[in-house]
Amino acid sequence: MTTLRIRNAIKQYPNGAQAVKGVSVDVEDGELVVFVGPSGCGKSTLLRMVAGLEEVTDGEIELNGRVVNNLEPADRNIAMVFQNYALYPHMSVRKNLAYGLKNRGTPSDEIDRKVEEAGALLQISEFLDRKPSQLSGGQRQRVAMGRAIVRNPAIFLFDEPLSNLDAKLRNQMRLEIKKLQRRLDTAAIYVTHDQVEAMTLADRIVVLNNGMVEQIGTPTEVYSRPATTFVASFIGAPPMNLIPGELSKGQLHIGAHSMPMNSAHAGPVTFGFRPERAHMNGAASGLAVEIGVIEELGAHRLIHGRVGDHEVTVAQDAELPPPDGRMMLAFNEQDTHLFDPDTGARV
Amino acid sequence: MAVTEIDSSAETSGTTKAASADNRPRRKTKIFDHVVLWLGVLLMMGPIIVAFTTSTFDHVTIHREGMQFGWGGEFVETYKNVLYQEGGFTGEVTGLLMTQNSLILGLGFAIGKIVVSMLAAYAIVYFRFPLATFSFWVIFTTLLLPLEVRILPSYEVVQQLGMLNTYSGLIIPLIASATGTFFFRQFFKSVPNELMEAARIDGAGPVQFFWDILVPLSKTMMAAIFIIMFVVGWNQYLWPTLMTTEEGYFTLVRGIRNIMQQMIGADIPEYNEALAMAMLAMLPPALVIIIFQRMFIKGLVEQEK
Ligand SMILES: Nc1ncnc2c1ncn2[C@@H]1O[C@H](COP(=O)(O)OP(=O)(O)O)[C@@H](O)[C@H]1O
Numbered sequence A: 001m002t003t004l005r006i007r008n009a010i011k012q013y014p015n016g017a018q019a020v021k022g023v024s025v026d027v028e029d030g031e032l033v034v035f036v037g038p039s040g041c042g043k044s045t046l047l048r049m050v051a052g053l054e055e056v057t058d059g060e061i062e063l064n065g066r067v068v069n070n071l072e073p074a075d076r077n078i079a080m081v082f083q084n085y086a087l088y089p090h091m092s093v094r095k096n097l098a099y100g101l102k103n104r105g106t107p108s109d110e111i112d113r114k115v116e117e118a119g120a121l122l123q124i125s126e127f128l129d130r131k132p133s134q135l136s137g138g139q140r141q142r143v144a145m146g147r148a149i150v151r152n153p154a155i156f157l158f159d160e161p162l163s164n165l166d167a168k169l170r171n172q173m174r175l176e177i178k179k180l181q182r183r184l185d186t187a188a189i190y191v192t193h194d195q196v197e198a199m200t201l202a203d204r205i206v207v208l209n210n211g212m213v214e215q216i217g218t219p220t221e222v223y224s225r226p227a228t229t230f231v232a233s234f235i236g237a238p239p240m241n242l243i244p245g246e247l248s249k250g251q252l253h254i255g256a257h258s259m260p261m262n263s264a265h266a267g268p269v270t271f272g273f274r275p276e277r278a279h280m281n282g283a284a285s286g287l288a289v290e291i292g293v294i295e296e297l298g299a300h301r302l303i304h305g306r307v308g309d310h311e312v313t314v315a316q317d318a319e320l321p322p323p324d325g326r327m328m329l330a331f332n333e334q335d336t337h338l339f340d341p342d343t344g345a346r347v
Numbered sequence B: 001m002a003v004t005e006i007d008s009s010a011e012t013s014g015t016t017k018a019a020s021a022d023n024r025p026r027r028k029t030k031i032f033d034h035v036v037l038w039l040g041v042l043l044m045m046g047p048i049i050v051a052f053t054t055s056t057f058d059h060v061t062i063h064r065e066g067m068q069f070g071w072g073g074e075f076v077e078t079y080k081n082v083l084y085q086e087g088g089f090t091g092e093v094t095g096l097l098m099t100q101n102s103l104i105l106g107l108g109f110a111i112g113k114i115v116v117s118m119l120a121a122y123a124i125v126y127f128r129f130p131l132a133t134f135s136f137w138v139i140f141t142t143l144l145l146p147l148e149v150r151i152l153p154s155y156e157v158v159q160q161l162g163m164l165n166t167y168s169g170l171i172i173p174l175i176a177s178a179t180g181t182f183f184f185r186q187f188f189k190s191v192p193n194e195l196m197e198a199a200r201i202d203g204a205g206p207v208q209f210f211w212d213i214l215v216p217l218s219k220t221m222m223a224a225i226f227i228i229m230f231v232v233g234w235n236q237y238l239w240p241t242l243m244t245t246e247e248g249y250f251t252l253v254r255g256i257r258n259i260m261q262q263m264i265g266a267d268i269p270e271y272n273e274a275l276a277m278a279m280l281a282m283l284p285p286a287l288v289i290i291i292f293q294r295m296f297i298k299g300l301v302e303q304e305k
């Protein structure tokens, strides 16, 4: 079944700014959907509309088959984890977890049981009587998740929950969030601007740009068949190389080089390839790249160079000898991408 | 006064710590700091000490010889008189009653101001209503209209409401506070918005959010404002003089004046009693400051948010 349906949601702020311009997304039961996009693209706004913290200007939010547009956040059966955790500073961890339950009139023995359970699940049992200010960032993060868990919500909403943590802890917590979500088997929306987080966590990714959906798909789909140049350059690190070219009669021309391309399209196109999906076959033919700077990253190296006026980056296994001066690139058919240069859409 | 002392000593310890690499100049500044501090203490405490010692002499001596520095031995007698002797025109007021009146005024004034300004600030910061910002600035401009400026209309309103010679008439017209509203507004604005949103998701309504979250978070802020407002309320003179004509409502500050006024005929005013009453009048504000001072400073230094 579908837990959440967002239908054509529009959000216009009172100052006239349109933050969400008609977005439709479904979240299936137990699914973890990640909203990813650059800062200011409207992902928090969309999440907050689901939470009920922002009014929906137009469209519908349907949770478990019930339109919730006009329900208060507390009546929607959602739970949210905020970027700054938003723990109540003057309450102990235990009270933080219990507060929502208490407000709903849950009997106190049940509250105690749920709090203990969540504490054990998140390994914060020993901190239950501390104040949030006496906890580390990672522990506060756990408390924030605990507060979400005790409510047994239909859906978890995470708004960049890891961005206040250092890199190492972030990787660890990322994994834990995923495990926890699997274990609880509850649908979740996770908002982030970090494409690595998106790729690793998501069952499905929703790539947002400027208040609109660019692409919805599994991480693999989004990575290997980006729907637009925006997705191509946003997902993947380093991003996909994009070079203008000309397509005619099944041949792609880039500068002096031409290669066969199985496409009926003709005219100017944007040619894209992933840095890690180009071969340097040592042959005399191929796409010629003037090599500039080389970065050694341990397991592999990044070779920055130019094709005509355009910067490209190629990743190479560090075991191989580094190229020098000039290299020729060849591609497998499925690793090449063509986009319309005007609309940016895949052709 | 206690507060300023604590402040400056905290500052000096800060600077001495910073300069600890070099010992000599540090020592010099330390001595200098202490000299300055002691001068300050002397300047502020001197008159109070003299007033206290003088209050232990009998009024004839004071009248003849002026202020006294030693111990006059009339301490118990004088202070007992001040507290328990029934005086005034009607012969009904005692120092104790006036202390009680002063306490009612000071507490009512401080608590009333905190309650009203917290509620006003809560409305301004957390609720979207038409002209919210405008109403804030209207409240704020009342700073330009202190009591002294609007005393006649205020008197008339209180009089028409029949609240002359009542505690409510004494307190209520004074408890609207632009300063308090302003401080609480700034404080509420610094509370992260997510806290309110988290509370909303947790099912707390506006009243619950205010009571369960904002009030506990504002504790130190409330203590700070309480100190200031209690002292201001306690020291009110003009307003109580106008609002209350019955002696049963007299405050300590007015009592001092009453004693001094007795210079009718050959009577020598009871200087010792007036001074004793001044000492008594100083005691509660000083106590409030000493008791709340730690919270006050904590409120200024660390923020539990
Ligand atoms: N309360 C608000 N009033 C007006 N505009 C807002 C408000 N909140 C966000 N916006 C605007 O809406 C857009 C999307 O914001 P947001 O959803 O926070 O982006 P993201 O979370 O993707 O970084 C931004 O351009 C932002 O400036």
Ligand SMILES: [Mg+2]
Pocket: A043, A044, A045, A160
């Ligand atoms: Mg955001």
